Amino acid sequence: MTTWGLSATILAPTPEILRFAAYHLDQGAHRLYLYLDEENETAFGFLKAHPKIRVTTCNAAHWKKLVGQRPAKHQARQTMNATHAYQRRVEVDWLIHMDVDEFLVPQVPISDVLDKTNATSARVRPMELLGGSTDAFKAFIPPNGERRE
Template sequence: MTKTPTWGVVATIKAPARDILSFAAHHLDLGAHRVHVYLDAPNEAAEAALRAHPKCRVILCDEGYWRRRRRKGRPDAHQPRQSLNATHCLNRRPQVDWLAHIDVDEFLLPDRPLSAQLAALPAETLSARARPIEALAPDPADPPQDGQQWFKSCARFQGRRREETNDIYPTFGPHLNGGFVSHVAGKVFVRTGLENISLRIHNAFVDNVMDDRPVELAETRLCHLHAPSWEHWQSAYAYRLRHGSYREGLKAAPMIDGAGLNMHALFSLLEADGGETALRRFFDEVCTATPDLRARLAAHGHLHSVALDLDRKRALHFPDHV
């Protein structure tokens, strides 16, 4: 009888305890056998709750941890800390057959059990990718009902994606990759128990060579709460512009004529031109679930309604730490 594969997630997290426990509870509710959390900063409440749960594992990434891990100590940038921690988990004791490297604001959303999807993968599969859908901020004049939240997707292939993006986002589309303000690559599950495997943000590597043909998990989406409200987006904006997903030097969205701006250049230009008012104009067109944007997304099959129900899941799995 074929064994049903187990799966888990690993994340390096610096966030409020409520967000950390919501992340863990959501994936436990889906059937995760292990939730591995590497705390990028001390969080006593989250650490205590995770340690008390039999399916959670937590490591505090303090100075001593990094001194034991690396001669140079803690990396300054968070991206290498994430990759190093995910690889550490993968090669140490993941305690699952498949491990996904995701972030605290990302929530797997399978159409059928992940264990069944992973069991159906070819034996030679090293990694499997879940594509993202990106959260839209609610329109105050027309909010979603019954705990639902609007998300947007984009076409997988570049030609169609470019055409649809220009149609859906009339002002800013030429500078956007699929209309997303974060990644369109998604995140991967990697098979555990293999040699010389490492993880980065979006890909798995063997002997430092990227697995460039991961299987598509067509029945699983990755709900990314990158900009779920104007306030949330603004609170993270300055850091992202300097150090994160909008930092200088990242590639621009693929353009037919090569004339697009990357996120850093676009936002810097908007700020210089009109300050917060210009950034708000961008957010309203690209990130807010107005009826007009929802209609354009729906016309291309890119509008999704999801109820993550995080409060219920957190109360179920961490009743003493709600």
């Protein structure tokens, strides 16, 4: 069976971080590489305790080791952390980078889809929480009248 994981650079309250992690583990993620964009001892403790999660606090020591100093823009931090996750010892067949407000909502198990994929990369359109909401999402609407639930 194909294994998959995700990397995310996260700046969010602890409940949102834990919901994101739990949801994707429930969807079958084999490994989560979570980079906390600022100190969060509570989230760190819960995440560190899970055997499928690799958690890093992005403090001065982390950035010094990676690139010398903390990049000012969050997009650069996301890219560098995703690259760090990608360059680690291989623990998954597929790796996706996502934001804490994005969720994979498959109709079949993600591993089943990836098992049938012969490509070396794939485009995924996650559902994304609408700002400030806990239960309203936006999703890609396919062109040409194709419908999805």
